[in-house]
Amino acid sequence: MKILFTNRLNDMWLSEIYKLRKDFPDVDFVTFKETNHPRLLLKEAEGVVGGHFSEDEIKSAKNLRIIFVPWTGVNMLPWNVIKNRGIIVTNTHSNAESVAEHAVALCMALMGRIVEYHNDLSKGIWHGFPVKMPSSDFWIPLHSKTCGIVGIGNIGKNIAKILKAFDCHVIGFKKHPTESLPEYTDEVSTSLNDVISRSDIVFIAIPLTPETKGMLSWKVLSKMEGKFLINVSRGEIVDEEALYRSVKEGILAGVAIDTWYQYPSEKENVTLPSKYPIHSFKNVVISPHISGVTKESVYGMIKDTIENIKEYLRTGKALNRVNPDLMY
Numbered sequence: 001m002k003i004l005f006t007n008r009l010n011d012m013w014l015s016e017i018y019k020l021r022k023d024f025p026d027v028d029f030v031t032f033k034e035t036n037h038p039r040l041l042l043k044e045a046e047g048v049v050g051g052h053f054s055e056d057e058i059k060s061a062k063n064l065r066i067i068f069v070p071w072t073g074v075n076m077l078p079w080n081v082i083k084n085r086g087i088i089v090t091n092t093h094s095n096a097e098s099v100a101e102h103a104v105a106l107c108m109a110l111m112g113r114i115v116e117y118h119n120d121l122s123k124g125i126w127h128g129f130p131v132k133m134p135s136s137d138f139w140i141p142l143h144s145k146t147c148g149i150v151g152i153g154n155i156g157k158n159i160a161k162i163l164k165a166f167d168c169h170v171i172g173f174k175k176h177p178t179e180s181l182p183e184y185t186d187e188v189s190t191s192l193n194d195v196i197s198r199s200d201i202v203f204i205a206i207p208l209t210p211e212t213k214g215m216l217s218w219k220v221l222s223k224m225e226g227k228f229l230i231n232v233s234r235g236e237i238v239d240e241e242a243l244y245r246s247v248k249e250g251i252l253a254g255v256a257i258d259t260w261y262q263y264p265s266e267k268e269n270v271t272l273p274s275k276y277p278i279h280s281f282k283n284v285v286i287s288p289h290i291s292g293v294t295k296e297s298v299y300g301m302i303k304d305t306i307e308n309i310k311e312y313l314r315t316g317k318a319l320n321r322v323n324p325d326l327m328y
Contacts, residue, residue: 107203
């Protein structure tokens with residue numbers, strides 16, 4: 001049996017793969033250490049670690065039985081081919097706590113106007129008490145706000161947990177009804193409009209699927225007057241042009257974003273995150289898709305991926321199996 005690692009590997013990965021080889025000596029684990037282009041061996045592999053594959057790559061991988069995605073998002077996979085072939089897909093959720101913490105940090109930086117004040121003070125421009133405290137300098141506390149969380153999965157639940165420390169009223173959005181109330185939420189609704197209309201702050205933590213792509217359209221955003229939007233899920237869930245327009249026209253009170261529409265390539269490292277100058281507004285806080293990039297979460301994802309591989313090799317079954325119809 002051959003299992004390929006097509007993802008980027010650091011010392012933590014290599015240490016765990018070394019242990020895998022000792023536990024399963026009959027399995028051929030192939031990394032960039034053994035070949036410059038592991039993807040060229042896809043036709044021979046039964047398992048592959050990675051999360052970005054084209055339709056042609058999966059079609060050519062005739063022996064492929066399982067894909068181990070070493071993170072949470074699985075939207076970069078050719079699901080039509082995967083479903084037709086019955087290929088198993090697993091993922092991990094070890095970054096949920098870090099992503100949730102970063103989401104709330106973005107929210108507080110945005111509402112607290114931290115970046116704006118920092119940039120002004122670095123130029124000698126003061127706000128607040130030293131300049132007679134004009135009302136235009138007020139910032140907005142998170143405490144006691146009503147917060148909508150679009151997607152009460154692992155990340156959403158952790159966001160809710162943090163928000164309760166600020167006595168926030170938490171409304172979760174789920175596409176499908178649930179019998180039990182998720183911990184740290186005060187209520188759950190299956191109506192996106194209901195959640196948004198009653199929230200001061202809206203967190204986006206729902207997976208990107210064909211159903212959720214563009215979910216926050218102009219029709220939705222145009223009704224969010226005076227509200228704050230925080231996105232740590234995927235950029236395409238929020239319509240790009242509508243997002244820019246809603247900030248430019250002063251509808252949204254502010255936006256904090258970690259996930260984007262344009263990313264750097266191997267050829268071009270300097271890339272703005274959107275074709276619109278969303279970053280240019282003072283009530284916008286941006287970060288470079290980094291919410292899950294902590295030592296703790298990265299190591300957790302590595303460990304979870306390795307456990308998924310071990311379980312499959314021992315039993316033929318998979319932990320953290322992704323539902324191919326829901327794509328999460």
